[in-house]
Amino acid sequence: MTEIMERKAVSGGAPETGEPVRETKVAALPARSDLGGTMEEFLHAFEEFKDANDSRLKALETRGDVLADEKLERINAALDELMLKSRRPSLGGGASAWEAAQAARPGSRFRIGDALEHRSAFDAYMRKGREEGLRQLEAKALSIASDPDGGYLVPDETETQVLSRLANISPIRAIAGNRQVSASVFKKPFATTGAATGWVGETDTRAQTATPKLAELSFPTMELYAMPAATASLLDDAAVNVDEWIAGEVETAFAEQEGAAFINGDGNNKPRGFLDYPTVDETSWSWGKLGTVATGVSGGLPATHASDVLIDLVYALKSGHRQNANWVMNRSTQAEIRKLKDADGNYLWQPPAGVSAAASLMNFPITEAEDMPDIATDATPIAFGDFARGYLVVDRMGIRVLRDPYSAKPYVLFYTTKRVGGGVQDFDAIKLLAFSA
Structure with missing residues (x-):
């Protein structure tokens, strides 16, 4: 154990006050060789830090004390060192001293x-x-x-890592609503109409109003799998983090399959994509169908005032849905949209404002999804809406891994599965631009 001490000159008094000089000791701080009991020592050192700081403030209120400042700096440096050591992970994959201290606190729910x-x-x-x-x-x-x-089941850390990476890669998952369930089917009631109301006078009779109409939506979860392979030598290499390796192998395979299903999936052993639902002209919209706005030109945009159809699509969406709306299109469609200008010659498409931002069109962000169709006759290559409210991704909790060292010798296969579903939950929150006359 070492001590942090403050010493003043033994002979004489203080230079200006003439008071006897005292030797002040600060409570011992550990010279760390192990990380046991870090939390208790950290809290004890912090109390000493507060006492030293209070003494320094009192000295400053009188004539100042340089040695008090030095003592405070030494204690502060010792606290920093304790904090750094306590947060270092232990060798061999164990818990850090900080985790151990948190778990040891009375009444703590932290369990490692x-x-x-x-x-x-x-x-x-x-x-x-x-x-x-x-x-x-x-x-x-x-x-x-x-x-x-x-x-x-894979550890929670691995499962969270895979889902997080999918959100970064799968474009629809990143903007859609998400729900984690423990059952194979998620059922959700949705009120398609509100309660009827009416105005009455003070003494008028109150007629019974109609009840709200509810629609039950069902989202079954389907199995998605990947089967990365590894050699025995790779698994024997202690430097390889197996959890991270699994996440890296399956993220692209899962994201590609999910991205396609969330847009064009037919619901047969896969999620149902929003383009698989029936469509109807927005003027005749009804529940269970997605509303469309026609460009007026078969397979193209109008020759003049082409941006007007985009404005029509924007305002086909209710104001409550427009607040969080996104454009969804593939890169070839986006290339055509980038060429549009307003009456003053300014491009409607705007580049991202920052590194993590998205390009925008009419001040609404653009999500680039390669599985959206290209511009063609009667196609719907552009979607606009509040996808967090309009489309729901359902994940069944847990990702499973089955180790198979026999089927593909000398490789070891890891059959990795997860269950995911999806579908439209609010048919009024997503609108489509139809390239039709």
Whole structure:
């Protein structure tokens, strides 16, 4: 143990006050060789820091004390060092000292033991095929996925990483609504009409009003899979993070399949895309169909005032939906739209305002989705709407991995599955531009 001490000259008094000089000791701070008990030592050091700072402020109110300032700086540096050490992860994949301290606090709900045990057992299963640890953990948790024939649930950190990466790659997932469920089918009631109301006088009779109409929407989850392969030498390499490797392998495969299904999926063993629903001219819109605005030209935009049809599409959407609306189109359609100008010769398309921002059209962001159709006769290559309200992505909780070292020797296959569904939940929140006469 080391001590941080403040010392003043022993002989004589203070230079200006003449008061006897005292030797002040600050409580010992640990010279860290291990990280046990970090939280308690950190809090103790912080109390010393506050006491030293109070003393410095009192000294400043009188004539100042340079040594008090030096003491405060030393304690502050020691606190910084403790903080850095406490947040370092332990070697070998264990919990950091900070996590251990949080879990040890009285009444704390922070528990790291189960998570670390699952992570360690999952790593052993992935690398060596040892499934005893996972079987015991998931049987203890009453998991429906504890059957070795069905695979084992990946750790929470891996599942979150995959879903996060999908949100960055799959364009519709990034702007759509999302719900995680534990059942195979998600059912949601939706009020298609509100309660009827009316004006009456003070003494007039009150007639019974009509009740709201509800529509039940059903979103079944379908199985999506990927099967990355690895060699035994890769799995034996301790430098390879198996969790990150799985996430990196499946993210592109899952995102490509999801992106196509959320737009054009027919609902047969896959989510139902919003372009698979019936369409009707916006003037005749009814629940269960998506409204369309025609360009007036078969397979193209009008020769003059082409941007007017885009304005019509924008205002086909109710004001409450326009607040969070997005354009959705592929890159070839966007290339045509970029050429449009207003009456003053200014381009309607605007580049992103920042690194993470999206390009905009008429001040609404553009989402580029390659699975949208190209411009063609009677096609609907441009969608505009509040997709967070209009389209729902349903994820069944849990991503499973089944290790298969036999089917493709010398490779080890990892059959990775997740269940996802999707469909339109508000038919009035998405409008389509139809390139038709």
